[in-house]
Amino acid sequence: MTEAGGAPRHKTVEPWNDPGQSPYIQIAGVSKRFGAFVAVDNVSVDIFKGEFFALLGPSGCGKTTLLRMLAGFEEPSQGRIMLEGEDMSTVPPYQRPVNMMFQSYALFPHMTVESNIAFGLKQDRVPKDEIVRRVAEMIQLVQLDDFAKRKPHQLSGGQRQRVALARSLVKKPKMLLLDEPLGALDKKLREQTQFELMNIQEELGITFVIVTHDQEEAMTVSSRIAVMDHGRIIQVATPAEIYEYPNSRYVAEFIGDVNTLEGRITQLGTDFIEIKSAQAACRIRAGHGVEAPVGGAVWVAIRPEKLNISVTPPDDTSVNCMRGEVWDIGYLGNLSIYHVRLESGQMVTSCLTNQTRLVERAITWEDSVYLTWAPSSCVVLTG
Amino acid sequence: MADPQSNPVAYVSGRAATQGRVSGLHARFMLFAPYRWFHGMLSRTGLSSRTLVIMVPYLWLLMFFLAPFLIVLKISFSEVLIARPPYSALFEMVDDTYLQLRLNLENYLLLLEDDLYWKAYLSSIRIAAISTLITLLVGYPIAYAMARAPRQWRLTLLMAVILPFWTSFLIRVYAWIGILKKEGLMNLFLMKIGLIEQPLTLLNTDIAVFIGIVYSYLPFMVLPLYANLEKMDESLLEAASDLGCKPLKAFWKITLPLSIPGIVAGCFLVFIPAVGEFVIPDLLGGSDTLMIGKTLWAEFFNNRDWPLSSAVAVLLLLLLIVPIMIFQRVQQKQGGVG
Numbered sequence A: 001m002t003e004a005g006g007a008p009r010h011k012t013v014e015p016w017n018d019p020g021q022s023p024y025i026q027i028a029g030v031s032k033r034f035g036a037f038v039a040v041d042n043v044s045v046d047i048f049k050g051e052f053f054a055l056l057g058p059s060g061c062g063k064t065t066l067l068r069m070l071a072g073f074e075e076p077s078q079g080r081i082m083l084e085g086e087d088m089s090t091v092p093p094y095q096r097p098v099n100m101m102f103q104s105y106a107l108f109p110h111m112t113v114e115s116n117i118a119f120g121l122k123q124d125r126v127p128k129d130e131i132v133r134r135v136a137e138m139i140q141l142v143q144l145d146d147f148a149k150r151k152p153h154q155l156s157g158g159q160r161q162r163v164a165l166a167r168s169l170v171k172k173p174k175m176l177l178l179d180e181p182l183g184a185l186d187k188k189l190r191e192q193t194q195f196e197l198m199n200i201q202e203e204l205g206i207t208f209v210i211v212t213h214d215q216e217e218a219m220t221v222s223s224r225i226a227v228m229d230h231g232r233i234i235q236v237a238t239p240a241e242i243y244e245y246p247n248s249r250y251v252a253e254f255i256g257d258v259n260t261l262e263g264r265i266t267q268l269g270t271d272f273i274e275i276k277s278a279q280a281a282c283r284i285r286a287g288h289g290v291e292a293p294v295g296g297a298v299w300v301a302i303r304p305e306k307l308n309i310s311v312t313p314p315d316d317t318s319v320n321c322m323r324g325e326v327w328d329i330g331y332l333g334n335l336s337i338y339h340v341r342l343e344s345g346q347m348v349t350s351c352l353t354n355q356t357r358l359v360e361r362a363i364t365w366e367d368s369v370y371l372t373w374a375p376s377s378c379v380v381l382t383g
Numbered sequence B: 001m002a003d004p005q006s007n008p009v010a011y012v013s014g015r016a017a018t019q020g021r022v023s024g025l026h027a028r029f030m031l032f033a034p035y036r037w038f039h040g041m042l043s044r045t046g047l048s049s050r051t052l053v054i055m056v057p058y059l060w061l062l063m064f065f066l067a068p069f070l071i072v073l074k075i076s077f078s079e080v081l082i083a084r085p086p087y088s089a090l091f092e093m094v095d096d097t098y099l100q101l102r103l104n105l106e107n108y109l110l111l112l113e114d115d116l117y118w119k120a121y122l123s124s125i126r127i128a129a130i131s132t133l134i135t136l137l138v139g140y141p142i143a144y145a146m147a148r149a150p151r152q153w154r155l156t157l158l159m160a161v162i163l164p165f166w167t168s169f170l171i172r173v174y175a176w177i178g179i180l181k182k183e184g185l186m187n188l189f190l191m192k193i194g195l196i197e198q199p200l201t202l203l204n205t206d207i208a209v210f211i212g213i214v215y216s217y218l219p220f221m222v223l224p225l226y227a228n229l230e231k232m233d234e235s236l237l238e239a240a241s242d243l244g245c246k247p248l249k250a251f252w253k254i255t256l257p258l259s260i261p262g263i264v265a266g267c268f269l270v271f272i273p274a275v276g277e278f279v280i281p282d283l284l285g286g287s288d289t290l291m292i293g294k295t296l297w298a299e300f301f302n303n304r305d306w307p308l309s310s311a312v313a314v315l316l317l318l319l320l321i322v323p324i325m326i327f328q329r330v331q332q333k334q335g336g337v338g
Ligand SMILES: Nc1ncnc2c1ncn2[C@@H]1O[C@H](COP(=O)(O)OP(=O)(O)OP(=O)(O)O)[C@@H](O)[C@H]1O
Pocket: A034, A037, A039, A057, A058, A059, A060, A061, A062, A063, A064, A065, A066, A103
């Protein structure tokens, strides 16, 4: 999956595609059961040194549990976790070269911000003047200069989160586990901190595993994303691959907006397949191979921004062309979202960047429109 | 537009909410005749029902603490008489025109002069302090184990701690006589396992008093400690462990400092009654076990010196309350822990 169409990546190093590289953390067949409940279900994934690895998934899907097993607070019911080829299962948390930022922050309520951050360094018997220096650096990094002498209960939620972040960063661990590190920050501070995190990660070469609800955040910061559902990993790939080539409807729908159209394969070509969809009321031609026989049920996923909308019909209206009526328009400033009702009753969305002013908009409510897309910009999914 | 007052909102802002709760209490209190009577009295003076509800605990304190204390204080300034009551009056009419206040300071002067009393005070404080410390050392692990026990066990363990209260305190102290005496269970046991050859003299020593106090007051130490340790966030220990802190050190650095409010509460609950303890030193202690409770008893019942024993009680109260008030001031200034 390296052909054109993928967005440019900000990193060109891809250790996971390099067979010569050995993984830094190996999670091999790990399951965690609480009684009869399976919180993490047979997860296997390799994380490489210097990666910024994101765990993405809905609430309760087992992200925190997986992270806690990496930190050593929970023992896997099954499977092994290896760090640099060494089995971690017997290593207690205080001996793992791993730090975690807790979802609940877990700040020590009887210590000031400073002592909270210094705590980890004191355990390592770092010289006093170095502790002072490194703590001051961290405090500056997370912009808590005015709050260094306060106790946690005298801070706002966002400030507490920054203390927790600083406390887990200050030891410069080999691996940093972040459980929703930026959830309580406002947009500006969050973007700034994301940027800082990426800087720190590149500077120190720390491997980051970050849990987040925010897909935009996952897309921005991470080298790879693992999408989870009900304790299982559904797909592990780079942000661009996840977005452009989701391996299932679940992933496609979880990351960003997508239109999915049900259909059956009518023809399997060498470099294309053709699908007949009652919902689309047209033949669909897609440019990518799929493991399914002719007649097999598939779903075609098209991102709204890949769906062109126009009032004039294209040259060929029989392939990759749907007709419908504009049902609703959402104006987002930079974008306009068109909700179109197809003749089959199916609703699809298309989005256009607003290159012209609003008053000059060509398409408006109840217009009859044509939706077209290139065969290379849709994905065929079997499940 | 709808009248904002009648808006059916589910949210009531802070002050209004408390007022609502207070007026609810008020409505319930109105069912009781004495409260109604008070309310009638006070509403004539222009006080709101809110003030009245807040006054209830103060009235309680006034009636059952302050008033008796004032009576004791009054008696402590009087003279002992062979009469009924056995003390003189403070106020006297002289020449039908003067109301004379006679404060007799002799009792207090005697307390300051006679070193018997000082020794009794100091000895009481020493015995209470040592007992409190032992109670803390014994009670802390118990409370800790209870707080870390599986949730379904905790109630049972809590009941086990409270259970001895269902037997009379006096009987339980008497039982210790049977255990501690020369041919008692303790000596029998120690000789059986070969730890000692001759029976130890335990009964009628300070050791027996310590054992008695620790045993009797242990629940007062365990309960506040348990309440404190039980609500401690376990993720704090995980965080400490994550940052490289071994479990034992994490206990000293995290658990112990966070349980200070529980320790303080437990120590006060044991220390204060232990200082004035009478039954335990009387039954288990020796003739040389000096405790202010015993002195008080002797002055009151043997010598029938109500004024002097009142003075002893007042001084005891001052000795206890002043340090506690200073301590609380300091705590408040520090902004509290936890
Ligand atoms: N100690 C436990 N005992 C029993 N069930 C647990 C325990 N810890 C977690 N679970 C269950 O495991 C599942 C996964 O929990 P986890 O905390 O990993 O979710 P999560 O993906 O981090 O969710 P969120 O995004 O809301 O933080 C949940 O359904 C939770 O109820």
